[in-house]
Amino acid sequence: MPPKATSRSSISQELFSVLSFLSPRRRVQLVLVFLLSLVGAFAEMATLGAIIPFLAILTGGSEQCSALSVVCGLSPTQISFGFAAIIATATLLRLLLAWVSTRFAYAAGADLGYEVYNRALHQPYRFHVERNSSEIIAAIGRVNLLITSVLSPIMQGMVALIICIGIIAALITVDVTTALIAAVSIGLFYVVVTKTTRKLLEANSRIEAEAETQRVKILQEGLGGIRDILLDGTQGMYTKRFRTATFRQRTALATNLFIRSTPRYLIEGAGMLVMVVLAWWIQSTQGLEVALPTLGALALGAQRMLPQLQVAYLAWSSLSASKAIVSDVVAFLNLPMPTEIDPNAAERAISASPSQPVVVLDKVGFAYKSDGAAILRDIELVVPQGSRIGFIGKTGSGKSTLIDVIMGLLHPTSGEIRVGGQVLSDSNRRAWQSRIAHVPQSIYLTDASIAENIAFGSERHQIDMARVSAAAQRAQIDSYVQQLPEGYDTHVGERGVRLSGGQRQRIGLARAFYKNADVLVLDEATSALDDATETLVMNAIAAIDGDITVLIIAHRLTTLKNCDVIVRLEKGQIVRQGTYAEVIGN
Ligand SMILES: Nc1ncnc2c1ncn2[C@@H]1O[C@H](COP(=O)(O)OP(=O)(O)OP(=O)(O)O)[C@@H](O)[C@H]1O
Ligand SMILES: [Mg+2]
Structure with missing residues (x-):
């Protein structure tokens, strides 16, 4: 067992304590990434906001034009270029964001891995006498998972959520009712999915973490005792143990992967269905010509939002599927350091x-x-x-x-x-x-x-x-x-x-x-x-x-x-x- 797990604290508390181990520099970077995400979200909204006058003018509609007289004075060519420029900026911003947030997650992970090793090495001899070194090795190995499965998805999830909120806000300015119906129905779907799968994800994560410690232990023991194994011909016993642990771990991993990827197919289908119904409703009440810009904005909004929602859901499910990892790492991070003396x-x-x-x-x-x-x-x-x-x-x-x-x-x-x-x-x-x-x-x-x-x-x-x-x-x-x-x-x-x-x-x-x-x-x-x-x-x-x-x-x-x-x-x-x-x- 890793050092005493922090008693039943929630994953958000544990994650918060992970963040408290980051250096001041990393924390500043975290805030910067967050601010950049906000800019990104605004750029997304601008893209959506721009499509209405764009489509309105291209289709010759005049209704929206009265409200946006600045844009209406421009030629279709100018408007097209303006629109293209906004899209290009938004895309570049997203690329930059993806790069910065991923870099941050890995740098923070490197810091934490160092911190776990550092703390383990500073523990009194008794600490080491009492446990198997494979626990520490497995925990340090898991710090990498903390980056790839927790920190990185959370950074991306946070950005995705902000972008989603931005898109919804933009859609609300286009058509309140439609935007709210779409947002609430998709939101409800995710609430149901997360409620039903959370326990299973967490249980599998515990199995996965335990099996990992076992695997490291079996590997170390097998290779460490190679002379005896060769003399006694007991390879089979070790390979069998290794296979059992690996199989257990991979089954848990596969189940969690399935749980995490399924909502994607459902949500894409359901999302498109909602869109079709809304489109039909708008055009039947308002007529196609008037509805086209709104429909364009909705379609673009949906096309931009669904992948972002999926990223946000993946972040949440990664977090649930990594609860055991977070707990283990937090337990090691919470080990006391000897008081500094001269x-x-x-x-x-x-x-x-x-x-x-x-x-x-x-x-x-x-x-x-x-x-x-x-x-x-x-x-x-x-x-x-x-x-x-x-x-x-x-x-x-x-x-x-x-x-x-x-x-x-x-x-x-x-x-x-x-x-x-x-x-x-x-x-x-x-x-x-x-x-x-x-x-x-x-x-x-x-x-x-x-x-x-x-x-x-x-x-x-x-x-x-x-x-x-x-x-x-x-x-x-x-x-x-x-x-x-x-x-x-x-x-x-x-x-x-x-x-x-x-x-x-x-x-x-x-x-x-x-x-x-x-x-x-x-x-x-x-x-x-x-x-x-x-x-x-x-x-x-x-x-x-x-x-x-x-x-x-x-x-x-x-x-x-x-x-x-x-x-x-x-x-x-x-x-x-x-x-x-x-x-x-x-
Ligand atoms: N980590 C440990 N946890 C529990 N008991 C231990 C541990 N290490 C040693 N012991 C026990 O303490 C006792 C004394 O062990 P110790 O290694 O000090 O003996 P020793 O006099 O050095 O023996 P030797 O001459 O064989 O080296 C032994 O009975 C041993 O089983
Ligand atoms: Mg001795």
């Missing part, structure tokens, strides 16, 4: 007292779920500056969780953490984290060059190659990289598939060394290395600046030989704490 100020405050321990844990407890079992209990730990602390304990005893809590990725559910004497909080967490370099248990490599993976998070042109190679030397990967034909420019493949497990780990280590942080955290960072290589890496760590604090988790006890303190965890509690000899013995 990281440098906090950093100065934190590092101001070197005599303080780097970090202190005071009766820290942690549970992944508020009603779930405690993973960490009553953790008391003091990490002095420059110390080397080793963590041991059975698998599942809570070592990685403890590290995540110390690093401020997970927030303690009880007790407190103090860094440099200050309680770790939202205002100094970023500053604390910026001092840490971390090699996780499973290293994430991007599909980029080795240099980019070591200088992770730096722009290509900002990479300091001397620092990259120094970091790689410490991590014992430099000589391997040197003998590759493309050296540090070698691409490692998706998640580093083109490297061995130990090579990946050493790139992870080099990444941590490159960061020049003053707290180094290694979680099973050398587990895949052979003994000799591991010894070299650990010697390099022992040789680093004595001011740097190192926290190491390891199953292999020899890894921890150089640690000042060893902490043994058992079921989320510290059961022993002391020197290597005290805790492990000789």
